[in-house]
Amino acid sequence: MKKEKTKKQSMHATVMSQFNKTADRMDLNVNIRKILSISNSEIIVHFPVKMDDGSVEVFTGYRVQHNNALGPYKGGLRYHDTVDIDAARALAMWMTWKTSLAGLPFGGAKGGIEIDPRKYSIGELERITRRFTYALGENIGPEHDIPAPDINTNAQTMAWIADTYMSTIPTSERSHNRHIVTGKPLGVGGLEGRDRATGYGVFLSAKLYLENKGERLEDKTFIVQGFGNVGYWASHFLVKEGARLLAVQDAHATLYKKEGIDVEGLAVHSNPRKGSIADYPDAVTIPPEDFFGLECDIIIPAALGNQITAVVAEKIKAPLILEGANGPTDKEGEDILLRNNATIIPDIFCNSGGVISSYFEWLQNRNGELWDLEESMGKLQKKLTENFKRIQREVEEKNIDWRTAAYMLAISRIETAYQQRGIFP
Numbered sequence: 001m002k003k004e005k006t007k008k009q010s011m012h013a014t015v016m017s018q019f020n021k022t023a024d025r026m027d028l029n030v031n032i033r034k035i036l037s038i039s040n041s042e043i044i045v046h047f048p049v050k051m052d053d054g055s056v057e058v059f060t061g062y063r064v065q066h067n068n069a070l071g072p073y074k075g076g077l078r079y080h081d082t083v084d085i086d087a088a089r090a091l092a093m094w095m096t097w098k099t100s101l102a103g104l105p106f107g108g109a110k111g112g113i114e115i116d117p118r119k120y121s122i123g124e125l126e127r128i129t130r131r132f133t134y135a136l137g138e139n140i141g142p143e144h145d146i147p148a149p150d151i152n153t154n155a156q157t158m159a160w161i162a163d164t165y166m167s168t169i170p171t172s173e174r175s176h177n178r179h180i181v182t183g184k185p186l187g188v189g190g191l192e193g194r195d196r197a198t199g200y201g202v203f204l205s206a207k208l209y210l211e212n213k214g215e216r217l218e219d220k221t222f223i224v225q226g227f228g229n230v231g232y233w234a235s236h237f238l239v240k241e242g243a244r245l246l247a248v249q250d251a252h253a254t255l256y257k258k259e260g261i262d263v264e265g266l267a268v269h270s271n272p273r274k275g276s277i278a279d280y281p282d283a284v285t286i287p288p289e290d291f292f293g294l295e296c297d298i299i300i301p302a303a304l305g306n307q308i309t310a311v312v313a314e315k316i317k318a319p320l321i322l323e324g325a326n327g328p329t330d331k332e333g334e335d336i337l338l339r340n341n342a343t344i345i346p347d348i349f350c351n352s353g354g355v356i357s358s359y360f361e362w363l364q365n366r367n368g369e370l371w372d373l374e375e376s377m378g379k380l381q382k383k384l385t386e387n388f389k390r391i392q393r394e395v396e397e398k399n400i401d402w403r404t405a406a407y408m409l410a411i412s413r414i415e416t417a418y419q420q421r422g423i424f425p
């Protein structure tokens with residue numbers, strides 16, 4: 001339950017160690033390695049916003065565009081007090097690998113505002129979002145860089161961004177630029193199913209992995225760190241398939257119930273804005289440091305990065321880790337887990353349901369279509385299943401871990417794109 005900043009660990013160091021490990025193994029073209037080691041552009045904006053009491057606060061926002069060899073930049077916006085240039089850089093790089101691995105025509109970007117949104121009213125958050133959008137200006141665009149939700153941002157945030165962006169372009173162009181952001185509310189061009197897509201992908205990762213081993217989700221036990229969009233929806237689908245949620249941790253509390261926590265009851269209890277699972281009456285509160293060491297079959301980190309460090313990894317007994325969050329496992333943590341024969345389904349596949357669904361929303365808006373839930377979830381399931389099987393083949397054929405396999409597939413696709421452009425044969 002510690003925050004990234006207080007741990008003083010660099011998320012960029014984590015993603016670079018993963019990249020370098022893969023680049024060495026696949027003997028990546030030296031020039032392409034140089035390009036991919038650094039962001040294409042890093043935008044930092046400082047912008048003033050009037051508060052409810054009439055005072056003015058100046059905020060700092062980031063948008064890092066890592067790479068666009070495969071298409072427009074794509075990735076979420078996070079509102080959190082741990083957002084800084086290191087985090088944005090790392091998260092943008094993860095997006096490049098994720099979109100490539102998923103086979104999407106997108107590159108990678110990420111950004112956000114260094115802010116604790118709980119300290120602000122809804123009206124203030126709206127003004128902050130609108131001023132941030134205005135400050136980003138032409139650095140975002142529906143064919144250039146397309147934001148989406150991440151920690152503490154949601155469909156409402158995306159609607160404010162879209163509305164502000166529209167006010168800056170000619171009226172005749174507004175109706176066909178709704179794909180400026182994805183993850184919007186349905187009424188303004190959002191896609192049925194985008195809300196649950198990331199959690200669904202986490203669930204499907206578990207299902208496909210276990211099926212391949214001849215096992216089922218029924219009666220498997222799991223624990224979840226983070227009970228926001230990803231943590232809730234992953235739990236929802238897992239419990240529906242018969243798995244049991246033993247423990248949940250957020251920034252405020254750690255809950256445990258041996259018989260299984262009622263996911264829907266907990267969701268009703270926890271108000272996303274106040275953001276707390278604390279004081280939920282139908283589970284006991286346990287010390288946060290006991291969480292990762294609980295006896296269970298599956299652990300789902302679905303909150304911040306660098307949570308599974310060496311100290312935490314030593315405690316872990318679960319054989320399967322599903323990375324719902326981006327970058328939840330640092331290098332030392334990963335080394336220990338692999339040495340202990342745990343399987344880590346890496347973030348760049350495990351949470352890719354969100355960006356795949358965002359791609360569907362982008363297509364829907366671009367083509368003037370309206371997809372229903374069945375179509376959207378059906379296509380998501382098909383794409384995730386194909387991608388899972390490709391990684392699984394790579395794991396089995398090369399006898400490597402899942403992250404290295406996923407990285408090799410992701411980076412090879414970008415390497416081919418550069419080579420086919422004739423720049424770095």
Ligand SMILES: NC(=O)C1=CN([C@@H]2O[C@H](COP(=O)(O)OP(=O)(O)OC[C@H]3O[C@@H](n4cnc5c(N)ncnc54)[C@H](OP(=O)(O)O)[C@@H]3O)[C@@H](O)[C@H]2O)C=CC1
Pocket residue numbers: 001002003149150151152153198225226227228229230231249250251252274275276277302303304305324325326351352354355
């Ligand atoms: N939304 C999406 O589509 C995608 C999200 N992701 C990744 O999934 C993760 C979660 O995102 P999302 O669910 O959207 O975010 P939300 O804002 O919806 O939820 C975040 C959750 O994490 C919890 N949390 C925050 N800090 C801590 C902490 N120090 N210890 C334990 N829990 C904490 C929050 O608790 P509290 O409310 O108490 O602060 C909350 O329950 C992130 O890493 C994000 O990048 C990846 C792909 C797509």
Ligand SMILES: O=C(O)CCC(=O)C(=O)O
Pocket residue numbers: 074075076077098146147148149150182183326351352354355356358
């Ligand atoms: O939906 C998207 O475009 C990106 C979501 C995201 O930020 C992520 O996958 O980490």
